[in-house]
Amino acid sequence: MKTSIPRIIIAGTHSGCGKTTTSSGIMAALRARGLVVQPFKVGPDFIDPSHHSVVCGRASRNLDPFMMGEDSVRSSFISACEGADIAVIEGVMGLYDGVDGGDMSSSAHVARILDAPVVLVTDIKGMSRSVLALIKGYKEFDPRIRFAGVIMTKGGGEKHKAMTTGELTVPLLGWIPRCDMLAVESRHLGLMMGSEDSRMKDAGAFIEEHCSLDELLSAAANTSEISAESGSAQNECRARIGVAMDEAFCFYYRDNFDYLRNKGAELVFFSPIHDHLPEADAYYFGGGYPELYGESLADSFCKTEIKRAADSGRPVFGECGGLMWLNRSITTQDGNKYKMTGLLDADCIMEKRFVALNYVVGKVTEASIIPAGTNFRGHEFHYSRTVPDADVRFSFTLERGDGICDGKDGITAGSVLGGYTHIYFGATHR
Numbered sequence: 001m002k003t004s005i006p007r008i009i010i011a012g013t014h015s016g017c018g019k020t021t022t023s024s025g026i027m028a029a030l031r032a033r034g035l036v037v038q039p040f041k042v043g044p045d046f047i048d049p050s051h052h053s054v055v056c057g058r059a060s061r062n063l064d065p066f067m068m069g070e071d072s073v074r075s076s077f078i079s080a081c082e083g084a085d086i087a088v089i090e091g092v093m094g095l096y097d098g099v100d101g102g103d104m105s106s107s108a109h110v111a112r113i114l115d116a117p118v119v120l121v122t123d124i125k126g127m128s129r130s131v132l133a134l135i136k137g138y139k140e141f142d143p144r145i146r147f148a149g150v151i152m153t154k155g156g157g158e159k160h161k162a163m164t165t166g167e168l169t170v171p172l173l174g175w176i177p178r179c180d181m182l183a184v185e186s187r188h189l190g191l192m193m194g195s196e197d198s199r200m201k202d203a204g205a206f207i208e209e210h211c212s213l214d215e216l217l218s219a220a221a222n223t224s225e226i227s228a229e230s231g232s233a234q235n236e237c238r239a240r241i242g243v244a245m246d247e248a249f250c251f252y253y254r255d256n257f258d259y260l261r262n263k264g265a266e267l268v269f270f271s272p273i274h275d276h277l278p279e280a281d282a283y284y285f286g287g288g289y290p291e292l293y294g295e296s297l298a299d300s301f302c303k304t305e306i307k308r309a310a311d312s313g314r315p316v317f318g319e320c321g322g323l324m325w326l327n328r329s330i331t332t333q334d335g336n337k338y339k340m341t342g343l344l345d346a347d348c349i350m351e352k353r354f355v356a357l358n359y360v361v362g363k364v365t366e367a368s369i370i371p372a373g374t375n376f377r378g379h380e381f382h383y384s385r386t387v388p389d390a391d392v393r394f395s396f397t398l399e400r401g402d403g404i405c406d407g408k409d410g411i412t413a414g415s416v417l418g419g420y421t422h423i424y425f426g427a428t429h430r
Contacts, residue, residue, distance in 0.1 A: 002227035003078045006220035007116045008148065009042070011091035011107040013134065017123035018153035020048050021203055022176065023090035027055045028204025029213055030086060038084035040077065042110045043092035044359075044379035044422065046251035046287065052090065055204075059254045063089065065113065066105040066359055067377045067424040068255075073113050075228035076255055086220055087116075095120060095138055095145075099359060108145055115226060117148035117219045119173055125154040128163035139170060148219035149173040151211060173219075174211030238264035242280035246271035248297060249321055251287030251422065259425040272325070273297060277305035282315040282369075285322030287422060291350050291384065294330050294338030303341055310343050315369040316416045320382055323404075323411075323418035324348045327386060343416045346388035346404075357381045360401035360409075360421045368395040368412035373430045378423040386411075386420070396421065 010026065012019040027037045039052030039060040044067065049060030061080045063073050081087050091107030095118065098106030111118050120138055124131050131152070139147045149171030155161060161175055207213075241260060243252075249272060257267060268278045272285070273296045283306060290297055297303065310316050318326040328342045331349045340348075357380070364374040376396075386404050388411055396403065396410035396419055403409030403420055410419035 001075070001078050001230050002225055003081050004223065004225040005038075005081045005084060005087055006217065007087040007089065007114060007223055008216060008220040009089045009091055009107055009111050009114075009116045009118045010121060010151075011095040011111070011118050012093070012121040013123065013138065014094045014097075017121050018176070019090055019121050020051060022121050022151055022153060022174075022207070023048075023088060024051050024055050025203030025207030026211070026213070026216065027052060027088050028202075029208040029211070030088070030217075031056060032204050032208070033213070035085040036083060038081045038087045040080070040087060040089040041092070042089060042107050043105060044253075044381075045092065048090055049254075050250070052088075058084070061254050063110050063114075064105050064379075064424070065109055066099050067379065067427055069427065070113050071228060072426055073110065074226055075230075077114055078226070078228050079258075086217070089114075089116060091118075096141060108142055111146070112144055115146075115224050117146045117222060119148050119216065119219070120150045122150055122152050123154050124152045124160070124164050125156075125178070128160070129167070131164050132167055132169075135168070135170060146222075148222075149215070151176065154178045171215060171219075172212075173216050174207070176207070176210045179206060234262045235264035237266045239281040240266045240268060240279070242268050242270055242278045242283045244272050244283070244285045244322070245269040246273050247288070248273055248290045248293040249286050249288040249325075251321065253422070253424055256423075256425045272300055272302040272306075274300075276301045277309060280309075280314070283309060283317070285316070285318040285325055287320035287322065287382075290321045290324045290340075291330050291332055291348075294332060294336065297325065297340065298338040303339075306341055307343060310414065310416050313415050316343065317369060318416075318418035319422050320380070320420050323386060323420060324384055326416060326418040330384070344388075344411045344413055344418050345392050346386050346411060349385050349387065351383050351385055354381065354383050355385050356402040356420065358401045360398060360403075360423075362396045362398040362401065362403075362409065362421065364395055364410070365397040366393060366395045366412065368410065368417045369415060370395065370410075370417065370428075371430065374428050375430065376421070376423045377427045378421040380420045380422065382420055395419075 010023040052060035151174035394408040
């Protein structure tokens, strides 16, 4: 398969420079012009893509070479772009920030893989002429990057604009004044989810006013054809998998859903907070914020119904927030303790700062619902600490990452498996 779709990467000088607001605003402005926009996010993040998805009406996809490999980045990009007019890709951290301070999985790395021009978002608050040196350094650091131009954010008045743009030697694609109305609230894992705060949808008119979308579209069209091997054909339905999807469980890689469907799964989405457990052959609980909905989860129909399903031998898999739900209890930072399903002999305690933030490389060393010998890659980011009983069995041994404790992850009990790693299913192999 192949594509020549116009595409652009909205990268930044650093985290917090305005990438997400700018990217989402550009997506909204392009949609207002009648274009079908396919959004993407560089890296393993779940929250920024939720804003993209709300704005674009299409599921945003993660592009992460460390987890996926370069070929899968291309194939995921090409397949997701079917039916779209343009692809807008939000970068991660600073343009050149990759794994362990290297190039791997940086926005620049993805730009080269996809032959995508780069727009640099630059926070100019507290700067004047110095921003020109900053931009020059980013432009010249890697000559393989096709530098489309710059968008300056958090600008002041007209005098500030003159001081920051008068000697600019790259295309100025936007100069955005500070606008607190578009700031989205944050919490311990990042911004509020797109379903909770949809102000990014309102950023389109603001971006249209302060950015040159015509120039951006021209830069995005200056791309070559890229190709990848066709993905495997979808199998006939072999199993029905219940997937938890609500305000408490909302962190999933969209490619994982495609992987399951291609393997012959019918996915049935439900809310552990609001719904009864649907009839299914297996159940998948992703990450999210179960700690914020502890009382509702403790009183839910699903809490007892999932126990009956597990007792009958049906596979149950939980990752991060899903692990917390499968544990006996969650204790919040305020000291409130809520009973969870108790399918795993462990308890969860919320901490005031993150406990782990890392890419994960691991192997299934003890058979569970995932065969022993399976290698996997993924990511972990959590503020909770899981305290297991001394006799629990761990299924995963990590070469990289923290896991639950001592490089072990994936507590397994019967047909139940729960770990902190968000596994990218397409990268698993034996």
